[in-house]
Amino acid sequence: MAGIQEVYDLVAKGKAKAIAGAVQEALDAGCDPSDILNKGMIAAMDEVGAKFKSGEIFVPEMLVAARAMKKGVEVLKPHLATGVAGAAGKIIIGTVAGDLHDIGKNLVAMMMESAGFEVIDLGVDVAKEKFIEAYEANPETKIVCCSALLTTTMPALKDAVALLNDAPFRSKIKVMVGGAPITQEFADEIGADAYTEDAASAAQRAKELVAC
Numbered sequence: 001m002a003g004i005q006e007v008y009d010l011v012a013k014g015k016a017k018a019i020a021g022a023v024q025e026a027l028d029a030g031c032d033p034s035d036i037l038n039k040g041m042i043a044a045m046d047e048v049g050a051k052f053k054s055g056e057i058f059v060p061e062m063l064v065a066a067r068a069m070k071k072g073v074e075v076l077k078p079h080l081a082t083g084v085a086g087a088a089g090k091i092i093i094g095t096v097a098g099d100l101h102d103i104g105k106n107l108v109a110m111m112m113e114s115a116g117f118e119v120i121d122l123g124v125d126v127a128k129e130k131f132i133e134a135y136e137a138n139p140e141t142k143i144v145c146c147s148a149l150l151t152t153t154m155p156a157l158k159d160a161v162a163l164l165n166d167a168p169f170r171s172k173i174k175v176m177v178g179g180a181p182i183t184q185e186f187a188d189e190i191g192a193d194a195y196t197e198d199a200a201s202a203a204q205r206a207k208e209l210v211a212c
């Protein structure tokens with residue numbers, strides 16, 4: 001657990017240079033990669049978010065914490081993602097318009113790869129039309145995944161799903177949504193096929209969706 005605490009502290013303090021070594025040490029000490037991610041890095045980001053909310057820290061501190069987390073995830077990736085990419089089919093993923101948060105979306109992409117999907121990552125601040133264009137360029141896509149990490153970008157998620165729901169190819173794809181402010185109720189309301197709370201369950205649900 002000491003290794004995970006070190007990872008937590010380094011992410012919370014935004015120590016990008018030291019994080020890779022600490023994650024490696026935690027792995028070498030036998031810590032579960034999922035625990036390093038969830039109890040170390042994601043928990044640290046929750047603390048960073050809480051401190052931002054209370055005015056104790058500001059955007060630059062959130063940014064350095066995000067940078068540190070990304071470096072840590074790079075070390076963790078081979079230990080979390082083990083599948084053969086591409087075997088399960090193609091998915092398109094992006095964070096919706098107006099939203100620059102990509103850590104959660106990147107984790108979903110990584111777990112999807114691990115589950116055997118080939119991932120087309122459109123990045124952040126993705127205009128709704130881009131999801132359509134990406135499908136048209138990749139008509140063998142099975143799932144389109146949209147993330148929204150801000151309450152203020154939930155309407156953009158709704159718009160993106162509405163456009164996908166009106167697309168002529170709608171019956172050929174499943175639409176998955178997620179992100180911290182999203183709920184099952186909201187996903188149902190906007191007409192998405194699936195919602196999951198975290199990256200691991202997103203990949204699991206994606207496998208179920210393509211199997212049916």
Ligand code: B1M
Pocket residue numbers: 042045046047048049050052053059060062063065066098099100101102103104105107108145146147148149150151152176177178179180181195196197198199200202
């Ligand atoms: Co921002 N930010 N941020 N931020 N930021 C939050 C989200 C916030 C909760 C902080 C807070 O106030 N407590 C708050 C949102 C409040 C709200 O929505 N009402 C907030 C705010 C306000 C803002 C700004 C508006 C601040 C400002 O400028 N005044 C601004 C907005 C910029 C914009 O997007 N237009 C902003 C900016 C930033 C940074 C750029 C500095 C940075 C992001 C850097 C980056 O992503 N590259 C940042 C960060 C780091 C955070 C916090 C601290 C951490 C986010 C994160 O990476 N979490 C965050 C506080 C928090 O989350 N506790 C916060 C870890 C990540 C693994 O979790 O993204 O939830 P998450 O992803 C999860 C699940 O949601 C799920 O799986 C993931 C892994 O399990 N999931 C899916 C995600 N997508 C999915 C898709 C699926 C299924 C599951 O299917 C398709």
